[in-house]
Amino acid sequence: MLACIKTENGKVEMMDLPVPEPADGEIVIKMTMATVCGTDMHFLDEFPSAVLEFTYPGNLKPEGLPMGHEAVGIVHAVGPGVTRFQPGDRVISSCLVGCGKCHECMTVDHSMCTGTGGRVGRVLFGCQAEYYRVPFAEVNVAKVPDGVSDEHAVLATDILSTGFGAIDRAEAGFGDSVAIFAQGPLGLCATAGARARGCGLIIAVDAVPERLEMSKKLGANIVINAKEKDAAAEIMSLTGDVGVDVAVEAVGTQATFEACTKVVRRGGTVSSIGVYGLSPQISMPTAVPSFLYRNIVTTLCPSGHDRMEHLLAMLENGSVDLTALFTHRLKLADAPKAFDLFRSKTEGVLKIAITP
Numbered sequence: 001m002l003a004c005i006k007t008e009n010g011k012v013e014m015m016d017l018p019v020p021e022p023a024d025g026e027i028v029i030k031m032t033m034a035t036v037c038g039t040d041m042h043f044l045d046e047f048p049s050a051v052l053e054f055t056y057p058g059n060l061k062p063e064g065l066p067m068g069h070e071a072v073g074i075v076h077a078v079g080p081g082v083t084r085f086q087p088g089d090r091v092i093s094s095c096l097v098g099c100g101k102c103h104e105c106m107t108v109d110h111s112m113c114t115g116t117g118g119r120v121g122r123v124l125f126g127c128q129a130e131y132y133r134v135p136f137a138e139v140n141v142a143k144v145p146d147g148v149s150d151e152h153a154v155l156a157t158d159i160l161s162t163g164f165g166a167i168d169r170a171e172a173g174f175g176d177s178v179a180i181f182a183q184g185p186l187g188l189c190a191t192a193g194a195r196a197r198g199c200g201l202i203i204a205v206d207a208v209p210e211r212l213e214m215s216k217k218l219g220a221n222i223v224i225n226a227k228e229k230d231a232a233a234e235i236m237s238l239t240g241d242v243g244v245d246v247a248v249e250a251v252g253t254q255a256t257f258e259a260c261t262k263v264v265r266r267g268g269t270v271s272s273i274g275v276y277g278l279s280p281q282i283s284m285p286t287a288v289p290s291f292l293y294r295n296i297v298t299t300l301c302p303s304g305h306d307r308m309e310h311l312l313a314m315l316e317n318g319s320v321d322l323t324a325l326f327t328h329r330l331k332l333a334d335a336p337k338a339f340d341l342f343r344s345k346t347e348g349v350l351k352i353a354i355t356p
Ligand SMILES: [Zn+2]
Pocket: 037, 038, 039, 040, 069, 070, 095, 158, 159
């Protein structure tokens, strides 16, 4: 089968590999659509073995890493012990797979699983291939209703769950004010989540005009181009110098994290979902009034079949429509081009649908 593999830092190649076989508790899925995500770029460009060991125990090396963790497909083969799925079922898997049995799976979230030997849930590598394997399938896989498109199903595996997670974990609700820093695909999902939760004022910040246009479509009341204006000063002015109830950091940079701490009101919450990479590490000034009496919550993609089933219900019934996030379509054989395009942030690119 055709698979997209990292061959060295910054480089992927298409390779011909054997179709995987499911072991105990696993299923193998025939991919019908996959996509590239910001986290793929961290794995491609910078994360060394130490970080892989953190998220995928078992000595996976940066060279030879099977790429991709967001996809939808049809069950091809079912391993021993799997009873919830049959070949032919249309399914998705969470991008972080949990064992379903450890303390973190039972009390925190499957994304924080320690039962697979790592320190956070295991990343589902290898979705940018004709077939991919999912461990602990009973815990991590959900059936996709007929009324949900492949595009929508793919989003429920990661960025929709993560973007909405920024809003739920900050407990933003009816009438609350929310500022969201960065309107890449993840930040746009947070914007749509703030709208779905009934927030009163949704302010979206980015430097790319096409992304700000999309924010308006997905629910932002006000957009700020960070190239033209000092976004933090503008948000303070829009809120009468009080600040917003919730400030979401959705890209993973020092500057946007700091901006969130500056615009959140006393008693408010900074909700961080960006993936920061190896550097810079975040820090914040503490000898300033904006340090005191704030909440900071961080979230990694809330995972597991129940979470995805809730998101799929919203998509199936039209409570949220994110189809517009898919701006480009490419064949699997051209997956390396998808990485170049995604990295360039040109041509208005948001999500790229990759099909066999
Ligand atoms: Zn992702």
